[in-house]
Structure formats: structure tokens, C-alpha cells
Amino acid sequence: MKTGIPLEEAQTLLLNFTHPVTECQVSLTSAVGRILSQDVRTGINLPPFDKSPLDGYALQAKDTELANSSNPVTLEVIEEVQAGYMPKKQVTPGTVTKVMTGAPIPNGADVIVKFEDVKRAGNKVELYYPLKAGNDIIRAGEDLRQGEVIAKRGTVLTPPLVGLLAAIGVDEIPVFSKTRIAILSTGDEVIDPAEELRPGKIYNSNQHFLSAYCSQLGAAPVAMGIVPDEKEAIVERLTQALDLADLVITTGGVSVGDYDIVPAAFKEIGADIIFRKIDMKPGSPMIAASYNNKLIIGLSGNPAAAYITFDLIVVPLIKIMLGLDQKMPPKILAILKDSFNKSSTQRRFLRAKVQTINNTNYIELTGAQSNGVLKSMVACNALIDVPAGSGPLVAGQEVSAVMVGSGSELFI
Ligand SMILES: Nc1nc2c(c(=O)[nH]1)N[C@H]1C(S)=C(S)[C@@H](COP(=O)(O)OP(=O)(O)OC[C@H]3O[C@@H](n4cnc5c(N)ncnc54)[C@H](O)[C@@H]3O)O[C@H]1N2
């Protein structure tokens, strides 16, 4: 078992333990937010046929060559075609077909003129200006060509993509299965938000932000509730969690206190400890283990510590399991807008918000940085990466940061 390892080593070790997820099919109505497990090609041209963008008349442009306002050209209406129906007659010199918006272009016609620009009298129309062949015709395949890849494996299905799939007649979509993530909160002091607050107790925020984050990523959180600081109780709930989920996350009980018995529970079920403790602040007491090819991650109970280690270490794993393309959070350089007065003996991550103005990134702290403070996660979209051995940070200096966060923007 490794201990006190750098963040990057923890990330790499766990990536090696992360397995690809299985695939399934979903309908169009439940496709949004899911991730494509295969490239999708269109089997048809879109639109499938040449069609009219206007309510008007389909004709041959050369018939209008000599038309002007004092000498209009008169043509004969031979047919009317509604959208959804095929023309039966060929447009020949001297004839027009009345077409509605979306109707197929009749054979022989090479231009459309709209109703407002002609005068209709009986079965004749008068045209007052020359038309250009090819104008106002939507061509088959103008949007998509048959055989073209419309979206690649690993793409998140957004509303326009769902529309595009429908437009090409795909109603069963190959997607990655939703990774099931069990979340188990430990601690005698932790109670459900629905309960009345009692002395010495705190509400379970970890369970809820972790579940919400998993849902936002497109995974399926499995709520395993709260277990007291008793090894047997944790062992029992962990065993259930491993049955129900692909990945198990616990919070609390990983430090060195008398009741920090989560690592002992991991060992008791026979899990192999991959590492214990990482060299960063907050979140250092984190532990990771594997059991029957499934990862069990024990995060610190302190909400911000749990959030930050989840963001930096667990979210990339979930992205792999979900089948997403981009896994690791992007890194940036930014100018610090305010100061941070503490020195950092250990590598430290600070909750911050980055904004880009005229191609320069500016970053400011989002509030108090203690490991229990959740409020400063709310506006956080980046974590400033402060190297071990740094002195206080001063406004105007350049810092490196990692883009993270489920708050304002998702980096997927
Ligand atoms: N002697 C030492 N004590 C501590 C050390 C240390 O190195 N030596 N490390 C400190 C650090 S750093 C952290 S982080 C915490 C980690 O503690 P645990 O992971 O064992 O977590 P707990 O003690 O169970 O809880 C910590 C804190 O968070 C609250 N909490 C727990 N669960 C939840 C929840 N589901 N929702 C909201 N808040 C929760 C809990 O009440 C505690 O206040 O250890 C330090 N101690």
C-alpha cells in the first residue's frame, strides 16, 4: 500500500483500476445527457429530397427571361402539391406547379417564386421579373449527406443532437450505460436534512452534493444513507453498496481519530488498499481500495475536502466509466486578483473563480478556505494549485489552476 502520494500518482493509480462501462440502447425521449457509445452515421440525405422553402410556384427559370412589369409572362398552373405528397406531373416550358412550403420540387422545375410576387387569375399566373435557375430550392443532402458521421462515440447528446438523430430516423440510440455510484456517509453526528437538528449533530451535505454531482455528470447515484461510526455497520453497508454499484464512495472516518474506522472496514471486507493519504490540502486523509475489480474511495468527511478530492480525482474516473471523451480537468495560468496570507508547507488547492478578459485569465478566491466550508464551492470554477513550500500569495502574481466544478459550468 502506498501512502502520502502526490495527487498525479493517485490519479494515475486509480485510472489504471477503472474499467470501461457497458453499452445499451435508449429511445429519443430519454437520450438527452447520455453519451454515445458508437459513431452515428446518417443512412439518408437530409433533407431526403429537393424541396420548396416557400409557398409559391415551381417553374423553369428560362420561361421568365423576358418578363418585366409592363410585359409580364403568363404561365399555366398544372398541379398543386402539398407538403407530404409527391408531384405527379412534370413541369414543362409554359407551365408551373403550385407548391407549399416543404413540398417536393416537381421534375422539370428549376426555381420557385413566392405567391406574393405573382398574380393569379384562374389557372394562370403572371410573372413580372426574370428568375434565376436554382434559386429558392432546398437541395437534398444540403444539411447532411448520406454516410456522413453526425456524432462521434463519447459525445454527450445535447438537444440539437437529439433532433438530428430524429431527423435521420434513428430512434434507438447506442449509449454507454449509466455508471451506478453508491454514496455512503459515515458518522454518528451526521443526520438527514429531513430530521430536526439536535445538539452535536450536523446535516448530511456530503451525500447530497455528491449525488447531485453524479447526476449532473450523467451517472446514477445510489444513496446508501448514513451509518454510525461502528465497523460492523460500515462493513454491512459497504457490502450492500458493492452489490448495487460500479463504484463506491464513502465520506468521513478516514482520519486518525478514535472513531475513524473506515480504513479498517475496507480491510475487513477484504478490499486491497491502493493508497492511503495524498499529499495535498484539503483532502489528505483520502483512501482508495479495490474489491472484485470495483473501486471503493473513502473521502474525508469535511465537505470542502470531500468536494475537492472528488473533483480532482473521482470525477475523471467517473468520466471514463461513463465513456466521455475528455477526462482530466484542464489546467490554466491566471493572474491572481486578491491575496492569500497563509504559507503552504503542503501543496494546497484554493477555491476560486476564473474569468477571461481580453484573452487573459483573472482568478479570485471565492471565500473562506477552511476544509469544512462548503459556501466557497458555490461560485468555484477553478482550484488554484499552490505548490508545497510557497509563501503567501500576492495580488497580481501568476498562479496555476485547474478548471473544475459543477457549479457554473461543466467541463465535459
Ligand atoms: N489528529 C489529527 N486529526 C485530524 C487530522 C490529522 O491529520 N490528525 N486531519 C484532519 C483533516 S485534514 C481532516 S480533512 C479530517 C478528516 O476527517 P475524517 O475524514 O475522518 O472525517 P470526520 O472526522 O468523520 O469528519 C470531518 C468533519 O466533517 C464533518 N462531516 C462528516 N461527514 C459529513 C457529512 N456527510 N456531511 C457534512 N459534514 C460531514 C464532520 O462532522 C467533521 O466536522 O480530520 C482532521 N483531523
Ligand code: MOO
Ligand atoms: O486534508 Mo483535510 O482534508 O485538510 O481537509
